[in-house]
Amino acid sequence: METTSSTAVSPEPRTLRRRFRWRLAVAALAVAALGTAAAVSLPDDPPETASPAYGQDDLLRDTEALEALGITGVQARVTTATGPDLVAASGTAELGTDRPVDPDGYFRIASTGKALVATAVLQLVDAGELGLDDTVDEWLPGMVVGNGNDGTLITVRHLLQHTSGIHDDLPGFADHQDYLEHRYDVYTSEQVVARAMALQPDFAPGTGWSYCNTCYVLLTMIIEEATGAPWHQAVEEGVLQPLGLDHTYLPGDDPTLRTPHANSYEFYPTGERLDVTEVIIPDPGGYISTTADVNRFFRALLGGELLSEPMLAAMQDTVPVSEEFQTYWPDAGYGLGLMSRPLSCGGVYWSHEGGDTGYITLNGATADGGRAVTVSMTTALAGSPDHFLLQEQTASALVDHALCGSAGDEQEE
Numbered sequence: 371m372e373t374t375s376s377t378a379v380s381p382e383p384r385t386l387r388r389r390f391r392w393r394l395a396v397a398a399l400a401v402a403a404l405g406t407a408a409a410v411s412l413p414d415d416p417p418e419t420a421s422p423a424y425g426q427d428d429l430l431r432d433t434e435a436l437e438a439l440g441i442t443g444v445q446a447r448v449t450t451a452t453g454p455d456l457v458a459a460s461g462t463a464e465l466g467t468d469r470p471v472d473p474d475g476y477f478r479i480a481s482t483g484k485a486l487v488a489t490a491v492l493q494l495v496d497a498g499e500l501g502l503d504d505t506v507d508e509w510l511p512g513m514v515v516g517n518g519n520d521g522t523l524i525t526v527r528h529l530l531q532h533t534s535g536i537h538d539d540l541p542g543f544a545d546h547q548d549y550l551e552h553r554y555d556v557y558t559s560e561q562v563v564a565r566a567m568a569l570q571p572d573f574a575p576g577t578g579w580s581y582c583n584t585c586y587v588l589l590t591m592i593i594e595e596a597t598g599a600p601w602h603q604a605v606e607e608g609v610l611q612p613l614g615l616d617h618t619y620l621p622g623d624d625p626t627l628r629t630p631h632a633n634s635y636e637f638y639p640t641g642e643r644l645d646v647t648e649v650i651i652p653d654p655g656g657y658i659s660t661t662a663d664v665n666r667f668f669r670a671l672l673g674g675e676l677l678s679e680p681m682l683a684a685m686q687d688t689v690p691v692s693e694e695f696q697t698y699w700p701d702a703g704y705g706l707g708l709m710s711r712p713l714s715c716g717g718v719y720w721s722h723e724g725g726d727t728g729y730i731t732l733n734g735a736t737a738d739g740g741r742a743v744t745v746s747m748t749t750a751l752a753g754s755p756d757h758f759l760l761q762e763q764t765a766s767a768l769v770d771h772a773l774c775g776s777a778g779d780e781q782e783e
Contacts (some may be wrong), residue, residue: 379748384536387682393745398642400585401588406444406525406650415625422488423769423775424448424772424774424775425775426454426456426458428543428772428775429446429448429456429457429458429459429768429772431456432446432458432767432768432772433445433446433458433459433460433503433768433769434460435767435768436460436462436745436747436761436764436765436768437461437654438759439751439757439760439764440459440517440637440643440747440749440751440757441747441748441751441761442461442465442632442633442634442635442643442748442749443459443460443461443462443463443471443632443633443747443748443749444459444460444461444471444745444746444747444748445457445458445459445460445471445472445473445475445477445632445650445733445745445746446458446459446473446661446743446744446745446746446768446772447473447665447740447743447744448665448741448743448775449662449665449666449669449741449742449743450740450741451740451741455472455517455662455665455704456772457473457661458473459471459473461748462628462632463475463631463632463650463748464632464633465633465635465645466645471632471748472630472631472632473658473661474630474657474660474661474662475505475582475630475631475632475656475746476617476628476629476630476631476660476661477627477631477632477634477658477659477729477731477746477748478627478634478656478657478658478724478726478727479618479657479658479659479664479724479729479731480651480655480724480725480726480729480731481655481722481723481724481725482657482659482722482723482724482731482733483587483654483655483656483657483708483724483725484629484654484707484722485667485668485671485708485722486605486609486610486618486654486657486667487586487589487590487593487601487605487654488530488589488685488707489591489605489608489609489671489676489677489685489707490566490593490601490604490605490608490609491526491530491592491593491706491707492677492681492685492706492707493604493608493609493676493677493681494593494596494597494604495526495681496677496678496681499596499597500526500568500592500596501526502525502526502527502530502684502706503525503526503527503674504525504526504531505521505522505523505524505525505526506521506522506524506525506526506588506592507520507521507522507524509591509592509595509596510588510591510592510595513560513563513588513591514536514563514567514588515528516567516568516656517567517568517569517570517571518570518571519536519567519570520575521573522623523574523575524536524575525575525588526592527706528575528585529582529585529586529588529589529592530585530589530705530706530707531579531689531704531705531706532579532580532581532585533575533576533577533578533579533580533689534570534575534580534582534585535571535573535574535575535577535578535580536566536571536572536580536582536584536585537566537569537570537571537572537580538566538580538581538582538583538584539565539566539569540583540584543727545638545640546638546642546644548748549644549646549649549727553625553646553648553649553650553727554625554649554650555650556623556624556650556652557592557652557720559587559588559590559653562583562584562587562652563584563587563588563591565584566584571750578692579689579690579691579692579704581656581691581692581695582691586654586655589654590602590653590654601653601654602620602653602654606679608676609667609676611676612675612676613666613667613670613676614666615659615663615666615667616663617659617660617662617663618622618657618658618659618660618663618664618667619658619659620653620656620657620658620659621650621656621658622656623650623685624650625648625649625650626647626648627647628658629748631647632748633645633647633728633748634646634647634684634725634727634748634749634750635726635728635748635749635750636728636749636750636752637749637750637751637752637753637757638752638753639753639754640751640753641753643749645728646727646728647654647727647728648671648722649726649727651726651727655724655726661744661745661746664731664733664742664744665733665735665742665743665744666742668720668721668733668734668735668739668742668744669735669740669742670738670739671708671722671735671739672736672737672738672739673738673739673740674739684705684706685705685706685707685708685712686705686708686710687703687705687706688703688704688709688710689703689704689705690702690703690704691703691704691709697759698759699711700712700761707722708722709721709722709723710722711734711766713773713774714770714774715772715774717736718737719736719737719769719770720734720735720737721733721734721735721736721769721774725750727750728748728749728750729744729746729748729750730747730748730749730750730761730765731745731746731747732744732745732765732766732768733745733769734769734772734773736774741772741773743768743769743772743773745765745768745769747761747765
């Protein structure tokens with residue numbers, strides 16, 4: 371497993387404000403411009419009683435529907451308990467070439483890594499080394515303080531569930547020039563947290579829900595205090611190594627990805643599609659993986675291979691996401707680093723999507739882990755709120771189609 375440690379530079383405050391990017395961290399801004407967004411058209415919904423015959427042609431159809439939106443490249447994989455994986459790819463791996471997207475290619479999973487971090491935290495809780503109701507201040511005295519932020523009131527559970535009230539101010543690069551100037555900047559966890567502490571919280575701990583990248587930075591710091599080792603070691607030893615996820619790694623200060631990979635692109639409001647493949651992502655959002663590894667992880671997690679039964683139940687104890695995020699995740703519930711979403715054929719699936727600098731991934735697994743799907747896209751349609759939402763909805767439809775192609779008894783009410 372390859373990991374490297376980041377060497378910090380001292381960023382200007384404006385750089386730090388722009389630097390920590392996760393696409394749904396700015397979703398509320400898009401929602402404000404979008405309004406209700408109910409008029410956006412979608413591909414046909416799957417039938418209420420899903421056919422068990424979802425196959426290779428169906429998966430290719432759904433990947434091509436994403437490409438048709440203007441996405442440069444798409445790869446998708448469906449994994450079941452029996453039989454070979456379904457894999458499909460569409461588009462090109464690099465603009466100006468005919469290089470195909472490799473269905474086994476690497477991509478940045480961004481906030482899907484939150485599920486890895488959360489699993490490592492809950493394994494420590496299972497082992498009695500950490501408590502869900504431990505406060506941040508017990509582990510990181512004086513770290514969360516100022517402007518109404520109070521680490522004595524925020525618990526590990528709050529951090530995991532995005533109910534801490536800590537306010538993120540972490541938009542993406544302002545424009546392509548900003549990306550070119552700052553894509554190789556590196557920041558310490560302390561610097562990221564300090565930026566959040568300069569802002570007033572959104573609400574008192576436990577009284578609301580607000581997506582919080584900074585909370586997962588704090589969780590990695592707590593892991594290090596609890597284990598006396600780098601935080602990613604807990605993920606490697608507790609998740610990646612036991613499952614044989616040899617294609618999931620942290621690149622550290624290396625801004626590139628292993629080969630094969632498709633280049634990533636982003637539409638800016640100017641309408642330009644720009645290559646944003648090379649970048650250094652702040653931990654813990656830097657993980658790079660493959661569709662096979664992501665499916666293996668979610669199937670193992672939901673199948674009870676990584677956590678005790680009570681701890682998995684705690685992970686799946688959800689609260690509703692905020693009204694703004696309901697636009698992107700209708701009727702979603704957020705647990706401890708794991709999200710539930712309804713299936714058109716009944717019941718729910720479990721997932722954690724992510725996206726950064728052009729790489730967007732959606733995923734999901736049935737309640738028993740029997741069936742999983744991951745779709746990776748290499749273009750973020752962030753030029754307008756309408757396009758942003760349509761990409762999310764079309765990819766969500768692929769996940770729903772793939773999971774509803776399984777036997778109905780795999781779902782859970």
